[in-house]
Amino acid sequence: MTDNPRLELLLAKHGRTIVIALIAVGVLSIAATGWAVANPETTTAPQYTEERVTTDGSTSAVVTESGTLWTEGQRLSDSSVYLLNATPELTIEAETRLRNETGGAPVESGDVTHELGLRFQATRDGSPFWNETTTVLRESPSVENGVATSNATIDVESYRRQQRQLERELGGIGSVELAVVLRTEYDTGTHQGTLTTTAPMTITDEAYWLEGELSESTPHRYRSGTERTTTSRSPAMIGGLSLLGTLSLAGAALVVRRSPGDIEAARRALHERRYAEWISRGSIPMWIGDYHVSLDTLEDVVDVAIDTNERVVHDTQRGLFAVVNDGVVYYYSDRGLWEETAWPEMDLEASPAVIDGDGDLPTQDLSELDTSNEFAAPDDPDGFEDDEEVWEQL
DSSP: OOHHHHHHHHHHHHHHHHHHHHHHHHHHHHHHHHHHHHHHHEEEEEEEEEEEEHHHHHHHEOOOOOOOOOOOOEESSOOEEETTTTOOOEEEEEEEEEEEEEOBOOOOOOOOEEEEEEEEEEEEEEEEEEEEEEEEEEOOOOOOOTEEHHHHHHHHHHHHHHHHHHHHHHHHEEEEEEEEEEEEEEOOOOOOEEEEEEEEEEEEESSSEESOOOEEEEEEEEEEEEEEEOOOOOOHHHHHHHHHHHHHHHHHHHHHOOSSSSSHHHHHHHHHHHHHEEEEEEEOTTTTOOOOOOOHHHHHHHHHHHHHHHEEEEEETTTTEEETTTTTTEETTOOOOOGGSSSOOOTTTSSSSOOTTOOOOOOOOGGSSSSOOOEHHHEEEEOOOOOOHHHOOO
16 A cells, blocks of 8 residues: 555544455455355256158059060169059059157157048149049058058059040040149157148150159157256356455455554644645744644644744654744644643653662663753753743743
């Protein structure tokens, strides 16, 4: 701390309160630091599981007649085109997969129903005005390892003849389109739903094929629990609390060491600093002035100096502040009245005079004794102009 009279006065007045406050802050900060280290931060977040249901339709056909391209009994799978004479029957296999996307494991239990149909639809200028669906499969296969499979075989030639018959009946009013429709109903235990996928089917006099894929998928996300995460408290927070506690306790110790015990002395030091331009150091003789007026504070002495345009003399030996004006001495001293400031304070009990048994004083170098006469006048160095003057002063 720097030498600051204002601070000294503040510490003299409120030092005890400041020390208690700093100790309380220090203890609480250190306790909070220990608590933060011993209790890491815990956060709770919801945990979600995602299931996905996927249905795919694949095609295959068995060659019924050997030819240049294939041999009899050979199975063609997912071909982009099938020859009508070589493979007159088409097998459509529906496969549904139930998967737990979060863990990557299949859904062991569940219910699946496959429905496969062929739909004729009459359209004009791209707008349908008639349709009819023939169901060729409706089955609820068992779910094994998250997979359910069904299949149906259709006679492609019979559907070609039916399509031609419908076109003749329309008489050129519109066109007749054929499509394969795969509809899947599912229940995973947590979710239920339906998937529908459609692929147009083209049949000519020589070949047939599916335009597009029979495939559909949908996800389901649901809350399956909570996840607790434990992380250490912020190092900045812990360091800040620790630093605050250390500085507070160190500040309390410093305040205890620097706090002045005397409020009046601290207040006087503040006034000395504040009115330094009006105060000069010097020595004030006891005999000066005809009248001596004791003032309550140093401020009062400075006010007199300001009013009389005089200076305040600070006699450090006597602890005296005084202004002399027209034979009147206006003074302030923490020692008391004018006469009580004549001699410096001495602790007589600390060094008592001891006389030995023979009545002799202890030997002492007389040169150390102060032989100056405090009461001597300027023109009487010995201090004895005449006895009457001396007794009057005493």
